[in-house]
Each structure stands twice: as structure tokens, then as C-alpha cells.
Amino acid sequence: MRFLQIAAAHLDICKMTDQSRNAWIIKDDPRLVSARQKDFFVDILDDRRHTSDLAWSLRQRDEPKYQYNKPRSPAEVKGHVLKSDRVKYAIEKTMEETGKSLEEVTKEAVYIVDEMAHNLRVGVIRCFAMVLVKVMKKLFERIYVNEEAIQNVRAMLKEYPILLMPSHRSYLDFLLMSYVFYHYDLPLPVIAAAMDFMGMKFFGWLLRNSGAFYIRRSFGDDQLYWAVFTEYVQTHICNGDSPVEFFVEGTRSRTQKSLPPRIGMLSASLEPYFKAQVPDIMVVPVSMSYDRVLEEKLYAYELLGVPKPKESASGVFKARSILSENYGNVHIFIGEPKSIRTYSIGQISRISHSISPRYIASLTFREQALIQKLSYDVLLQQIRNMAMSPWSIIAAVLLQNMDGISMKELLKEVDWLKRQASNLGAYIDWPVNESAEAVIRHNIFTHKNIATVTEDNVVELIAEDTSLTQNQDPLFTSAAQEMMVCLYRNQLLNVFVRVALIAIPINSCVQETMPLSELKAHYSLLEKLLSREFIFMPGDAEKDFDVALASLTHTCGVVVENDCVLVKKSINKYTTFFSQMFEPFLLGYWAMCRYLLSIEKGSHGKPLVKLPKTISKEAQVLSAQLIRDGHVKRKEILSLDMMSNSLQALYDLGAVHKEKREGTSYMYPNLVLLSKLTEDLCKFIDVPDLPRTTINVDTKTVTVNAKL
Known part of the structure; x- marks a missing residue:
């Protein structure tokens, strides 16, 4: 039977891979998780609360050195870059294409490397360390690190160049890595x-002197910049001057979900191995987990379309009030290192580069595919190693009880959801020596700007005081509060996404049975649709489906007989809760579809083309009107990030076309395919019946030709 094959596949995968650090759990008891997890971590703030910060920052440090390292100053590194064959070649090509003189182009190269380069100085680092540790003690209760992995990194630093690839949820990520x-x-x-940080006056200088090197967000086809950037990164790797740290996501995740990888930096970093300049490179994924994120309110408003303030020194000083807040714990999990030599065995041949100069950038198709796969592997490892705060579980429950929930009921629901997350491999930071109610009350107090416990012992979300934000639309002000709760719920979604994409079709099915082939087709569609929201390894959809279905049948009551799901027997609390966690995404995507279908046609009979940002903004206007008219309750669908992701996903599926005009990309709907996708979405969720709509983004109005 197909079901037995799925179950066997699930068991084999669990044996072959370390899917979870909770895999040793035999009984479904979350207390075991907590007792075990403290074995992994050491609180590195504990000593700092009892000994001198000055003595700590000025102590003699015994740093391991890469075995092939030749000590160089930052100025010598810059000199090497400018004298390299790669940069000389780029200078010649730029001269040919632009007609500029050697002196002019060389001056440009010098400017680029001066703008980019770090100026690592021990004295500055010691002063910064003393200030930084005082800030950390003010902000956080504890900073946990899995210390055993640190010792592994220490040993590796002597043998291999190291690439550090942390998750990126906050500005604090790189400061915490340096602190560790x-x-x-x-x-x-x-x-x-x-480059944003470079303009922060004193702080830009401080970061540069602490090891930051500044790169532009986009290089375009500027081959001189590409050459300087590539050589600068690669000389650090080949000489082993320092570990090289970058974020594979490219930017901070405002939603607290992992972003799809950007592989430009990773490609440049791995090229020395592909071209046999180094014997191996070790890639070290790092998971940064926060109980509370400093930028939570900033993120919420950014997601709604309020521009973020420009990074500045004055902004940092204005934000010093955060030092009076409690941001809970931070967990830093150094993941299992990946040897590129081992990872690439049987997949690439380094001989292919022997016939061309090393300084000419060239990666084979196989190497590009390997880099793409590695980037997803790193992201998935980061996700697996995240430490889930109790608040993430509480937030998930509160979002399904928007009108409030009694403490007694909340305790029961949180305990249930905690067990489901643990069974699926989540790593729960749940104290073992405190009662469940004490843990929940402590977390609510930490997030007292979001939730509160009433005199009647009911837990409620706090409505934003609109009198404090008179210039804001009241709807968006209250939406920002809900968005902050969503940020923490989102941390949990990666745990449930695969089982939820099976639960959604089951829960919405009106037939008595559903063939597994049909269920798999629904899963495949939903995974493709949400591929911009969540991280799925390309090509692993079938394996993910099998493992998720096995989990649902083993622990969540889904019944499969004769290669069919028995729908009525399978719909239960598990499938319902999992489905409801993800319904806001499908609702937001449906709103985007309905907006695209409402775009007026031009004189040629084709829908008018629009800028992607305009489409997202106008779809948000439609969503806001649906909420104001009471047809939709979840304000999460106002997220411009969700609108942008849905538009890109529809483009990937062929439901939206793209065309360029004078170098600018415009989009317009493929009405046939888009209509079909809209119908499919309506099968999975309840949606309001909308007539034809027209939208004016400037006046933020939606006009309909009949009452909604």
C-alpha cells in the first residue's frame, strides 16, 4: 500500500538524517525537551554580570590562526586587491569600453576599494567590546551559545577558511556574532x-574599524566594482585573514521568516575552491533566535508600507530608550559545518577551470546548481536549529482567538501546540522549573506592549492607542499591533508548513475520500504558490509530502486507506488548527488575484501594464476595503511583503506576465491562468463574494458596481 511506503520513507529519513535535536524523545512530553536543551547551551552573559567588563575587554586573547595565513594589515589587503590580475584585467576592459584613461579608471578602482575595505583595529575592538557587553546586559536576560560547537570552530579555523552564514532577523545579528x-x-x-551603515558618521567608522566592509546593494553590470568586490572577498578567504561573515538572505527578514537565498556573495566566496586556490572551505550556518526583536514595531509599520527611517547616528541615540526594556533571551546555535570538498564530491570537476585564467569569473552550470542547493541547505539548517520562544506558541494561539482567551484555556492550547511543535522537531525554550502559567505570564509581561491579562484572567491583545498616532490611518495603526503578533507566530510556521499544506486540502474537501494523487497535486500547487513565503528545497516536494503525510498519520489522526484519505475521519483539531495558521496567506494571495482580475483593459483588449510596486499597493487598498466592510477580519493581509510575494509567485506560475519598457519592468495578468488559480484558492478557504472592482490608489478608494 502507498500508505505503508510513505510511513517507511518517513522512518528511513528520520534514521538517516538528524531531523531534530528532539529525535531522542520517546514520549510526547515537552518537559523532556526543556531539560535536554539546556545541555546544549551556556549563558555567556552570566560571567559578565559578576566580573569586570574592563578586565574582560583588555585581557590577553589567544586566537587560533589559519595554517597558511600570512599576516597582513588592512592597507596591505587593499594593495593586494589593486595589484591583482583580476582588477588589472577589469581596468583594461573598462578602459576599452568607456574610452577612459588608465589613470581615471585606476582612480575609480582605488575609490571603490577605499569605500569598501574594513580597517580592523584591536584597540577599537577592545573599546567597542566593553561598551557592547554593557548594552547586551541591559537588553537581554541571557545570551545562550552551544559552546561545544564553538570549540569545533576553533579547531577548524586552523585548518580551513571559514564562511559564517547567520540567519538575519535583526541589526543585532552581526554584533552578536562578533561578541561571541x-x-x-x-x-x-x-x-x-x-552601504547604509557607512553614512552613520561615528557608528560607520566604528563598524569599519571592527571588521565591517561595505558593499553596494546592487552592482548591476559594473565589472570594475564586481572585480574589486570579488578579489577583496577572495583574498580574505585564500589567505585566511579572518572568517568571512555574510547573510545568505541578503537582508533582514522583516517578517521573521527566512527569505529566499541570494547567492552572489556565496558564489564569489566559493570560487577559490572551484578553481583549486584552496583545498577546502568550511561553511558554518548559524541560527539566531530572539525572544523579542528590537525592531518589532519598525518591522510592523514597514510591512504596512511606512518607509523605514534612514540609518543614522542620531537615530541610534534616539533609540537608547530601548535599554530600559526587557528583550528576554537570545539563542545562538552554531550549526554543523559543511565542507565544500565533501559537499561537492561527484557533482563538480575542478579540472574544467585549468584552461582559463583564474581571475576571469566563470562558474560552470554544475557549480551554479551546487551553490543554489547549498544556499537552501544552509537556510533549512538555520531553520531546524532555531530555538522557539514560548511567546511564539502563545502568539499562534492568540491569533486564532483575537477576541481574547481565558488563561485556563490558553494554558491548555499552548501545552497542546507545544507538543505538536516538539513532535515535528521544533526546539522549544521552555523552562523546566517553572509552572506553565508562570512561563506564560512572564512572556506576556516581556511583550506587555502587545498583550495583557485582564482582571478576569483573560489574555487579550492590546489595541494601539490611536491618539498617539493621529497622522496614521486607524486601520493601519491597529494592523501594526496585529502584525507584531504575526512576527512571532511566523517563527513557528516553518515547523508546520509542510503538514499544513496537506491539512488545508483535507480540511476543505467536501468529498468523503480524497485519492493521495489528488492530495499530492494540491500540496504541490500550494508549495509552489507559497515558495516565496517559506523555504522549500527545490526538487524535494515529493519527499516533503511523504514525510509530512507520515507525520500526520502517525501523530495527528489523519486516516489513509487504499491510497485514499478518509476525509471525515481525518478532519480534527490538528488539521483545523494547522490550516487556520496558514489561511491568512491564502486569503492575501486571493486578494491579489482578485485585484489583478479587476485591472481594466486598454484599447488593445489586454489588461493595462503596471509597475509591481503599484500592483502591490493597489491590492493592499482592496484588502483594506474588505476589512473596513467587515468581509475579512485578519489585518495580516495588508502586508506589502505578502502582496509582493504573491505577485512574484503568480509570475513564477505563469499567471502574471512581465515586460520591459525602457529598462523598467511592468506586469499584467494572464487572465485565463489567473482565473483558474483564483478558483483553486477558493476551494481551500472561505472568501467573500466580490463583484467587479476598480481601485484608485491615490485616494485609497475601492469602487464596486454592486454592494459587497
């Missing part, structure tokens, strides 16, 4: 930082 490495007497990483 300073604490453990490891060489501080050089960090790829966005």
Missing part, C-alpha cells in the same frame, strides 16, 4: 555590510 567570537577568543569575522 570575542568572548571565546576567536578571530573576529570580517562582515559584509550594506
